[in-house]
Amino acid sequence: MVSPANPPRYVPIDGKPWRLAMGLRTLTEEKWIEVDGLREAELEQKRDLLRTARSTVVATLPHSLAAQEELEALVAKNLSEFHPRVIIDGFNDPEPIVRASAVLQEDCCILEHDGNGWLLTAACVCFPSRWTLTEKIGRDLTAIHAPVPSYATLLSAPVEGFFDRLKPDQPKWRLNWTILDTSELHLPTGSAHRRKELLDDLGDLTFRVERQTLRRMENTGAVVFTIRNYTTPLSTLCRSQEVKDHLLATLQTVNHEVAAYKGWEILLRPLTEWLSRE
Numbered sequence: 148m149v150s151p152a153n154p155p156r157y158v159p160i161d162g163k164p165w166r167l168a169m170g171l172r173t174l175t176e177e178k179w180i181e182v183d184g185l186r187e188a189e190l191e192q193k194r195d196l197l198r199t200a201r202s203t204v205v206a207t208l209p210h211s212l213a214a215q216e217e218l219e220a221l222v223a224k225n226l227s228e229f230h231p232r233v234i235i236d237g238f239n240d241p242e243p244i245v246r247a248s249a250v251l252q253e254d255c256c257i258l259e260h261d262g263n264g265w266l267l268t269a270a271c272v273c274f275p276s277r278w279t280l281t282e283k284i285g286r287d288l289t290a291i292h293a294p295v296p297s298y299a300t301l302l303s304a305p306v307e308g309f310f311d312r313l314k315p316d317q318p319k320w321r322l323n324w325t326i327l328d329t330s331e332l333h334l335p336t337g338s339a340h341r342r343k344e345l346l347d348d349l350g351d352l353t354f355r356v357e358r359q360t361l362r363r364m365e366n367t368g369a370v371v372f373t374i375r376n377y378t379t380p381l382s383t384l385c386r387s388q389e390v391k392d393h394l395l396a397t398l399q400t401v402n403h404e405v406a407a408y409k410g411w412e413i414l415l416r417p418l419t420e421w422l423s424r425e
């Protein structure tokens with residue numbers, strides 16, 4: 148398990164009411180991949196999972212091979228150009244998306260258009276945040292997001308339009324955050340396994356940010372979606388009084404449906420009380 152003690156690299160909490168938003172920002176090739184001091188530990192955990200739980204962390208459809216190969220080449224090029232000091236210890240695997248993902252802290256997904264919509268055709272996701280890859284492979288964006296409250300009504304059409312218009316030279320990134328009762332990165336099941344005893348010390352809860360990138364590949368036209376996780380204990384995050392206040396203000400606006408989806412039902416009240424204390 149990788150559990151850093153420093154404040155997270157990204158703190159996407161502004162104190163505004165809870166809302167569902169695309170929140171896309173402009174990305175450059177230089178910033179596509181992020182490398183930090185946790186690389187060795189995270190890659191080791193990924194490789195263990197690839198050896199011991201491959202069917203949980205890898206799912207591919209046969210026709211995704213060309214897009215997987217294009218992704219592997221893009222990753223190699225990016226690392227050599229923008230992270231030349233990183234030691235690339237290759238991982239032996241028959242599938243290009245696995246070889247690509249095994250040299251990155253990011254998890255990788257590929258989506259391809261089948262004439263009707265964008266389907267997840269290949270993925271190597273070692274660090275899912277309480278979802279199951281086998282339930283998502285081969286599905287379109289709306290089906291993938293079926294458990295997300297209000298996604299179908301608020302985000303489905305804008306996300307679909309964004310994918311249709313995404314150009315290879317206009318990569319984007321966005322952030323997602325949640326609060327979890329574990330710092331474990333590999334969470335391939337739903338929130339049912341949530342522990343309750345941590346409620347005694349809410350500072351031990353984990354603040355988890357996902358940095359996601361989206362880019363269209365030139366040759367195959369497939370879209371690459373990467374997910375990079377940053378975690379920090381809530382006590383570390385809340386060393387900043389401003390962040391603490393913002394988190395409280397936002398959590399106070401979370402409705403029941405969102406709380407249920409996030410697995411925050413039993414947490415929300417004690418957490419807002421904890422955040423209100425000095």
Ligand code: HEM
Binds near residue numbers: 170278
């Ligand atoms: C612009 C693009 C996208 C937007 C705006 C978006 C938005 C979201 C949001 C708001 C959530 C809920 C997260 C939370 O509150 O904790 C979510 C969950 C999720 N997203 Fe996306 N997403 C996008 C692209 C994708 C893509 C390309 C994939 C492909 C694998 C994906 C896979 C997922 C999965 C697996 C979940 C968890 C669903 C579950 O709980 O079963 N998303 N997304």
